[in-house]
Structure formats: structure tokens, C-alpha cells
Amino acid sequence: MSRKKKAAVITILVLLAAAAALWLALPGIVRAKAEKAAAERGFRIEIGDLELGLGKIVMRDVRVTPERVPVDPFTVRTVTVLTSWLDVTEVRADGMEIRIRGDAREVAGALKGGGGGPGSGTRKKLVVTGVSVEWPGPCGGEGRATVAGVSVTDKVRADSATAECYGATMRADGLSLEGRDILADAVRAEYHGFEMTADLVRASAEGELELSAGRVRAERGDLKATVAGMRATASRNSVSFEAKSTSLSAEGLEEDLRIEGVRTSLELGRGERESLKVRATAESVDGGYRSVTGGPVKARGVSASGSLSWGPGWTRPWRADGWEMKVGETSIVMSGVLEDGSWEASLGLSSESGCGGVLRSIPEGMAPRLEGFEAEGPVKLTLEVVRRKDVTVKAVVKNGCKFTSWPEGMSRKALRGKFSRQVYGAGGELKEADTGPGSAGWTPYGRMSKFLIASVQMTEDPGFFRNKGFDVQAIENSIKANIESGRFTRGASTVTMQLAKNLWLTRSKTVARKIQEAFLTTYLEQILTKEEILETYFNVVEFGPSLYGVGPAAAKFFRSSPEDLTLGQSLFLTSVLPSPKTIWFGPDGRLSTSRVKWMHVVMESMQKRGLITEEELAEGLAEEVILGGHAPGIGDAGTAGPVKMSPGGLSPDWSQ
Known part of the structure; x- marks a missing residue:
């Protein structure tokens, strides 16, 4: 073998030896480099x-x-590093189960402090598959979160994620990471009976959240709610919400409440005082709550806006400022302050279109008795209530309402002739009754005792001949008394308001009835004189079970006629109007001592107001008011009808 060939062989052997040595040493080098990285x-x-x-x-x-x-x-089951010559081109990791410890604040703080992560700081292609994540206690040490089927290729994906936190549960499917945004194809969440599903959710690292084509269902006790076709966006300080439709069912609702075309925005403000600005609109609202609407209604063009504010940590005072609710052409403005031991509130109602605008704004079906009415003229209501040591109430009513059109059956002509109306029978059933001037038992105003007219001014409506159907001072006193007692103890109905109710409305205590009553009161004051109002009132009001009109009442109680009623008898009849079913007479046909004393106090007040003279007062104080007009004898009740025993003593037999 030549010298050159020997040198070549030796070189090859040396290289092979070096390569072998390098190959044997390479695992250690790779381990060291991987550990360093x-x-x-x-x-x-x-x-x-x-x-x-x-x-x-x-x-x-x-x-x-x-x-x-x-x-x-x-532990990572397999890590594969692809190389090109000595350069790493791709890293593939498969099969790992990760368990996070600590709550959300601790994890966020660690990441913010530069915690890094797999692949952080590298530009090599990273492919991760078969990853599952478990996170116990993300919510202050409570709850649990999991992520399954995580993979990282050109983007980060996960098959599903679940979370349980503060009583709420959530599941998201088809998650992916695009830039700094997290997307989910489907999300389902539940919280104490509230359930939400969404077709697409996007959440960003900046705290923004977007939800579309969502559906929210809630059920808790008698309350059931559904929101369909929902789109919502949220950030750290604001939320906007749209829904194609919202339905709500609950005990007390006449039927499911359905709201179409909902748009809502919320904006949170931070500073010395935190605040929340709200704006909401709805194209239509269908449904009704019995105690408010009395039945199903339809409202169009509903909106509400305003702001709430509070101190650090939700401390008082709490304020509600600039709240305005619009229904059709009517605007209702509200504000208030709640402090420790005191509060104040204000409310105003008006319409740029005046009385007609308010009338047209009443939801369809809420005021059936006002159908066919048209009106014009300015109208405005303001109310201010302050409660500190005492309650102060200030009400202002500006009523320039003038009716320009009305149903023929409710016209002046109809009321000044014979007409039919609905009354309650002894069993509470409604039935038709004929009444009106010229009908049997009708008493004209000129044939009524002057004491009857004086008594009703004392017991029911002190300002009857001065007011226009509404007693503002009585309204203020009623609100004050009811707030102080914490329950309804005092009303503010005038004679005209009572007449409107007795002629055309039911006994139901709803907001809808009071709205109709207010308009019909104004209408009666427009078409009838004060004397005609009193005449109609005394002939239609209830003095006892199925006992309507002062003529039958005078005969039943005292065997008398309305024009011959004494002061004591007149005062007794007007005093029973608030509670006509109460039995006032004892077994001997006489009033109780306490009732007599009360009547004497009222008589003295009547004299001071100039409603009766001193001589008439003296006669009234000496008078003894007795059932049947005198102390009843055995089997003798005269034309007042037979006397029978009742739970509270003697009373006329209303069945006669």
C-alpha cells in the first residue's frame, strides 16, 4: 500500500473515530443543551x-x-426535535397532563412577572398535541377548571374546557387562540338555575368579550326567562347587548312577557366614586303583570337610561341620577339618593305632545275604558319625597287636559239619562243594573238633605267644590302616611275619582285602573257640573252589600228619604262609604260609644268649617242614630226591612 493510501485510510479512521466519539458524546451534549434552554x-x-x-x-x-x-x-410523554444539519427547525411535544396550583390572582401575577412558558422566547416551530390541563381552586382556592385536547400547530386549539367557580359552571367547545384572542365555537354556562348557550364567543387578553348568536335561559322557582338571538360585547368597563327577543314567565304575569329588539349598553366608571351608566331600548314589549297592567298589554318604543353611583366597596350614599323612561310619547324621569338612615326620591311625568301624547302612550290593552278618547292640552306631574327624621312630600299636578272625542256611551247625554252599568252582587259577581236620572230609586240633587252634601265634604272630599277632581294635599298626606307606616293605610281618592271607578271600572287594585281613573276623573270634571257629579255619585255608590244609591240606603237604614236625612244619619251614611260591608250597629240597633264619639268630633269640625251652624251642631250632638230610625221593637223594623243577627250585631237584611 502506498504512502498516500495509508494516509487516507488513517484519516478516515480518525474521522470515524471522532464521529463515533461525537456520536457517543452527543446525547450528553443534547441533554445539557436542552436543560440549559x-x-x-x-x-x-x-x-x-x-x-x-x-x-x-x-x-x-x-x-x-x-x-x-x-x-x-x-411529564411529557414524547418530545421530538427535528434538525437540519445542526439547526433545530421544529419541536414536537405529545402527551402531557398539567396541573395548575394557586388561584387566578396568583397565576396572573406569576405570568405578569415573566413566568414564560413552553416555547417562550423561541422562533422555532412548535407543535404540541395531547395536552390536558387541570386547575383546582382557581377562584380563591375554590372551584375547578379543566382543558382537554390541547394542541399547538399554526395556532393553539383545545377540544373543550370546563370551569366551576362560585356556584357557576361553564363548558366551552372548539377553542382556539388567534393572536391575543380566544375563540370558542360553543359555550354553555349555568349559575343557580340560569343557563346560557352561545354559538360564538371571543375573549381578548385586554379583557374584551364578544358573544353572538347566543341564547340565555334562566329558571329559578316561578321565574323563567329566555333570551334568543343575542349578541353581546364586553370590556373591563363597558357592556353592550342586543337580543332578537326576550321572554319572561313568572307567577303574577298575565302571560309570558316578550320583549322584541332589545339593545342595552352598560358603562362602568371608576374614581373616587364608582358609577354605572345604563341605556336600554326595546322595539316592543308584550305581556303584563297583574298588579300593574291588570292583563296582557302591548307597548311600543320603550327605552330607559340613567346612571347609578356608589362609594368605594359599595358604600353609601348610593345615587340614581338622570333616569328617564320613555313609553311612546311619554317621558318619566326619576332620581334618588339612599344614605344610612335617610333617602330622597323624585319623579316626573310629561309628554311633549301633552295630554294626547300620554293617552296614546298607554300600552294597548292596559286601559280598555279609554279606547275612543282623544285629548289635547298640557299635562305634567312631579313628585318629591324626602325621608330623614320625618317624611316630607311635595307634589305638583298641572292638568290642562281637554277631551276632544269620547265614546257615545260615555257622553254627558248618556249619563244624564237612563243608562246601564255593572255592579257587584252579594256574592261578588258582576251583574247589569239600570240607573240614571228618571230611573226607579234615583234621587235628584235638589232632593238631597243639605247635611248629606256637607257630610261627604267632611268625610270623603273636603275640597270637592274647589278642586278639579284631584286633591294634591290629600295625595301628599297619603304618600306621607303610607311611607311612615310601611304599608297602605290611607288613600287620596276624591268624590269624582270614586265616581269614575263606580261608573266604569272594577275593584281591582292595579296601576292600570288608577291610570284609567285619572283620565276618567278629568273627563267627568269636564262634562258634568259639581252638582251633577254629586247627584250621580250618591245614586251609584255602594252603602252596603248590593245596596246601591242613597235612596235605597236611606230607606233601609232609617226608613227615611234622602231629603229628610238628619245630620247624624247623613254623617253615618257617608262614613260607611270606605267600608260598606262593615256592620256598625249593635244588637240593640244603636251605634257603639266609640263610633258616636267619633261622629261628634266630626260634627264639631263641620261646624268650625262652616258646613253647619251652631244650632245644627247642637241638634246633631243630641241626636241618637238608631237602625230603622228608632229603637227596634220585637218584629218591627218598618220599611227598613227585617232585622237579623250578624257577626257584628244587628244589620238590615240585604236580601230583601
């Missing part, structure tokens, strides 16, 4: 098996211990 990213790793191949390095059972983030040590 991991340490730079805040991880300590221990490689189980390492296999070198052509253009790739395969590591199995890699134990990873995070040192900068609150994650328990975990």
Missing part, C-alpha cells in the same frame, strides 16, 4: 430516554418542573 425559560427538565436519528432527536418521559409559574411538575 429550559432553564432560560424557567423550567427544570429531566430527560428519561433519548434517541438520536437522522435529522431528529426523540426524548421520552421528559420530567418538567416549572420554577417561575405555579404549576406542578409534569
